Amino acid sequence: QSVLTQPPSVSAAPGQKVTISCSGSSSNIGNNYVSWYQQLPGTAPKLLIYDNNKRPSGIPDRFSGSKSGTSATLGITGLQTGDEADYYCGTWDSSLSADLFGGGTKLTVL
Amino acid sequence: QVTLKESGPVLVKPTETLTLTCTVSGFSLSNARMGVSWIRQPPGKALEWLAHIFSNDEKSYSTSLKSRLTISKDTSKSQVVLTMTNMDPVDTATYYCARTYYDFSLDPWGQGTLVTVSS
Numbered sequence: 434q435s436v437l438t439q440p441p442s443v444s445a446a447p448g449q450k451v452t453i454s455c456s457g458s459s460s461n462i463g464n465n466y467v468s469w470y471q472q473l474p475g476t477a478p479k480l481l482i483y484d485n486n487k488r489p490s491g492i493p494d495r496f497s498g499s500k501s502g503t504s505a506t507l508g509i510t511g512l513q514t515g516d517e518a519d520y521y522c523g524t525w526d527s528s529l530s531a532d533l534f535g536g537g538t539k540l541t542v543l
Numbered sequence: 544q545v546t547l548k549e550s551g552p553v554l555v556k557p558t559e560t561l562t563l564t565c566t567v568s569g570f571s572l573s574n575a576r577m578g579v580s581w582i583r584q585p586p587g588k589a590l591e592w593l594a595h596i597f598s599n600d601e602k603s604y605s606t607s608l609k610s611r612l613t614i615s616k617d618t619s620k621s622q623v624v625l626t627m628t629n630m631d632p633v634d635t636a637t638y639y640c641a642r643t644y645y646d647f648s649l650d651p652w653g654q655g656t657l658v659t660v661s662s
Contacts, residue, residue, distance in 0.1 A: 435589065468648040470590075477639055477655050478590065483648035521590055525647040529606050532580065532592040532647050 436461065437522055437535035444541040445512055453507040453538045455522030461533055465525040467505040469498055472519045472537075481520075482507065512542050545569035547579070547640050547653035554659050555630050561658060565623040565640030572618040573598050579623040580643040581614065583636040584655075591636075595643050596623060632660045 438456040445451040455467065469482040480489055482498035485505065497508040505522055522535040551563035565579055572579070578597035584590050594604045594614040604612050613626045623640060637657045641649035 466646040466648070468646075470649070472590075477652040478641075478649075479652070480648055480650035483644075483650070484646055489650060523590075523592075523647070523649070530603055531606055532595065532603070534582075534590040534592060537589045 435536040436526065436529075436533050437524065439520075439522060439535035439538045441536070442539045442541065444543055446543050447512050447514060449512050450508065450510045451512060451540065452509075453520050453522075453540070455505045455507070455535050457503050457505075457524065457533075459503055460528035461503075461524050461526040462500065462505055463503040464527060467498065467500055468523045469496075469505075469507045470521045470523060471516075472521065474518070478521065509540070514542050516540060517542050545642060545651055547642060547651065549638060549640050549653045549656040551638070551656055551658065553657060554661065556662050557631055557660060559630050561625075561627045561630050561634070563625045563627075563638055563640075563656065563658075565625070565653060567621045567623070567640075567642070570642065572616050572621060572623065576645045578643040579616070580641050580649055581623075581625045582639045582641060582649070582652075583634075584639070585633075585636040588636075593627075593638075594625060597643070597645075630660045634658070635660045 466484045470478040472478040485500040486498040580595040581593040596614045616623045637655040639655045641652040
C-alpha cells in the first residue's frame with residue numbers, strides 16, 4: 434500500500450473534465466512540492482505538473498494541478514482519447530527521507 | 544536535448560547482485576540542484592522510487608530497500624550507477640532513471656530497461 438493514496442481508476446467522456454486526487458500527510462504533501470506524471474501504455478512516465486501547479490514547457494493548459502493541506506489534485510479538461518493513461522502523483526517525505534509515488538490512477542476516456 | 548539511458552543485464556539469477564548504469568547527456572552531473580533518481584515498475588504495477596544522488600553527492604534511499612542499494616556517480620563519464628544486492632524474482636521490473644531537481648520532480652525519464660530475475 435502506498436503512503437500516497439490515489440483512486441485506482443477514473444473515467445469520463447471525451448470533452449469532459451476529470452480530477453484525480455492524491456492524499457498524503459503533513460510529512461509529505463503537507464510540506465513538500467507535488468509532481469504529477471502521465472504514463473501512456475508501454476512508455477516511460479512523463480512529467481505533467483511540478484511544484485504543485487506548474488506545467489513544463491510543452492504541456493497543454495488542459496492539465497492543471499492544485500494542493501490544499503495534505504491533498505493534491507490533478508485536473509484534466511477537454512478530455513481526449515489520447516489522454517488514456519496511468520497518472521501518478523509524487524512528492525518527498527521528510528520523515529522517511531524518501532521520494533514517494535502514489536499507487537497510480539488509470540484514466541479511461543469512454 | 545537532455546536524455547538518459549539505462550543499461551545493464553536483462554536477466555539475473557536469484558541472490559546475484561544487479562548493476563545498472565544510467566548514462567546522461569545534455570546536462571552535467573555537476574550541475575547545481577540537479578541529480579539522478581532510479582525508479583522501478585514491476586509488470587502491471589505502480590512506480591516505486593529507489594534512490595537518488597545529487598551533484599553534491601547527497602544520497603537518499605528507499606527505506607524498504609536501503610540495505611540492498613548503493614548509488615554512485617562518475618561525473619567525468621556522465622554516469623550514475625545503481626547496485627542492488629541479493630536479487631529475488633519479486634525484483635523483476637522495468638528500471639528507470641530520471642533527472643531529479645531539488646523539488647524532487649523527475650524530468651525527463653529514460654526509456655527504461657526490463658530486468659528479469661530467474662534461475
